Amino acid sequence: MPTTATTCGPTATDLRHQERKVLHAIGCGLRDDEIAAALAMPEDAVAGHLARILVKLGLRDRAAAIVHAFDCGLVVPGSGPRTRAVDPVPRTAAGRAAGPKVQISLLGPLQARQDGRPLKLGHLRQQAVLAALALCAGRTVSRQELLDGAWGTEPPVTNVVPVYVYRLRKTLRVADSRPDSVIEHDRCGYRLVPGAVDVDVARMEELVADVGTAERAGEPAEAVRLCSQALELFRGEPLAGLPGPLAELERLRLTERRITIAQRKLEWQLRLGRHSEAVAELFALSAAHPLHEPVAAMLMRALYRGGRQAEALTVFDHVRRRLADDLGVPPSRMLRQTRQMILRGDEAGLGLIRTP
Template sequence: MPTTATTRRPSATVLGHEEREVLHAVGCGLRDDEIAAALAVSEAAVAGRIARILGKLGLRDRAAAIVHAFDCGLVAPGRGPRPPVAGPVPRSSTGRTAGAKVQISVLGPLRARYDGRSLDLGHLRQQAVLAALALRGGRTVSQQELLDGVWGSEPPFSNVVPVHVYRLRKTLRGGGGPDAVIEHDRCGYRLAPGAAEVDLARMEGLVTEAGTAHRAGDPAEAVRLCSQALDLFRGELLAGLPGPLAELERLRLTERRIAVAQRKLEWQLRLGRHCEAIAELFALSAEHPLNELVAAMLMRALYGSGRQADALAVFDRARRRLAGDLGVPPSRMLRRTFQMVLRGDEAGLGLTGR
């Protein structure tokens, strides 16, 4: 709307440089997340700058800010952004973000995102169907497997699997994702190749790279890659999802996380990074007090940090917990570690860098 002498807004010159950048991007029609990415700031910072812009210019809302960006000449109609502050995300001929994929997370509560936006996956049984497909890594899952894995011994009276798949397809496609995120053939359903990124596959890829780095004689790089893999785990695995499959996968993924953590911590100990490993080992030991390998690694890390008495105390706690919970003595491996700590056998403990 053109301004008059009585309704003229303050000029954009009252804005600081950062605020002018944000107003320019708003005028170009960019969302907060796109502006944040272009300016390398947080979305909260973008929202704060927009609030200050509206206040300084006396504007009601974002739509008024867009009009003002054009009125003051910061954005030229039909010519796109003047300076290369931020540009629209490249999109394909169908209007979808070029190269973008649906991102599915199973290493925690089930989540699906597209282009930075969370997708509503429906009720828990429907979510469990998507989780079953994502956990299979692109392999076909039969309808009977889905019924058994999601409903167990209480299958539904109606043929609901195709209904859930239809709704999931609509949700994933409605989010802007590829048309065929879920494929169907005579054998069952699967995630279409290349249509989705699953954090489980990313995690396993990082662990494989870590093994390669270790075999190449670069344990520090192996530790770094394992740390990245462990960072993909977030919160309770498959939280709230029903069915035998989700229950089994919670156990499997928990064991996988422990195995990756143990591998990383072992390499840290061999590098002599004992103090760095202690905090994580204490947390892992508290979470899994009957895991004797973790207890032995904690003893080695404490001894390597000059804390022999604390290392012996770990053995005593593990011995009492094993006796009280399982009625068994410590394993031969844990007893050997205790003896080596007692004797100060650093070679036997595999410690360096003291």
């Protein structure tokens, strides 16, 4: 029975010297023509060596050979025939990759672009691995974390993570660059190379930090502008369609983050007297999240402050019915209090509170 490449079995010592060199090059991500050029042998000889390697090690295919090379320690990311050439990706003094970056978008269906060109990221589990690396940009993610995040309690029988990383490296790297120019590997796991990738989630958080700076500086119009920029990064449901527990949790977190940023923007619009604009956006936000009671309460307050008390109370009735029909629960205390303050005409109680 063929073995899986989860460990380096004693059969690896059965390889001849030239076969080990070919396996090393395969593990480094080189194609047959690249191996032929690097090892100065005919391309058909490379194919012959690969066939013998698979037989001797009991491996199914080239992907299994790559896994075997990684797990045996025969391949260290960044080593191999290709690294003898000059590194075409310049590095800064801090060791970060310079030159063209890969743009990864998680605030919608997963996308990756390079120089404006969309990249094909493979099937969904492979995409889930890339999403996990992008969500943890800046730190190393262990193989077990990737398995837990993308598969949960039902991991694959074979160790496919190195295969997925190999394929992602081929897809993401800059032309003629090192195999690990975008995804690095060490004994602890994998990580995106700092400076080689732009992730929209990180950009969104930078904008939110700038919003806080604008608020502290007493610049509400600038805060509104920055919130708008952050919201423009969202292209639909975050990580739409990706499997695994990590994607599911991040979908919920990032969706709530989007609502919070929208509330923050709308609070400032209302303070600036831009009521009609804010009310229109609040109606749209409430329609997209009909069970989100803080959004409903904010819409009720905005309508009341605009002299539309009857519409504000209608919003309460609509949300109350939805909560009863969909969740079987009554309105929260916060929503009930908002209704009572509207009925009493409590202007002070309905004052807008900035969303933290």
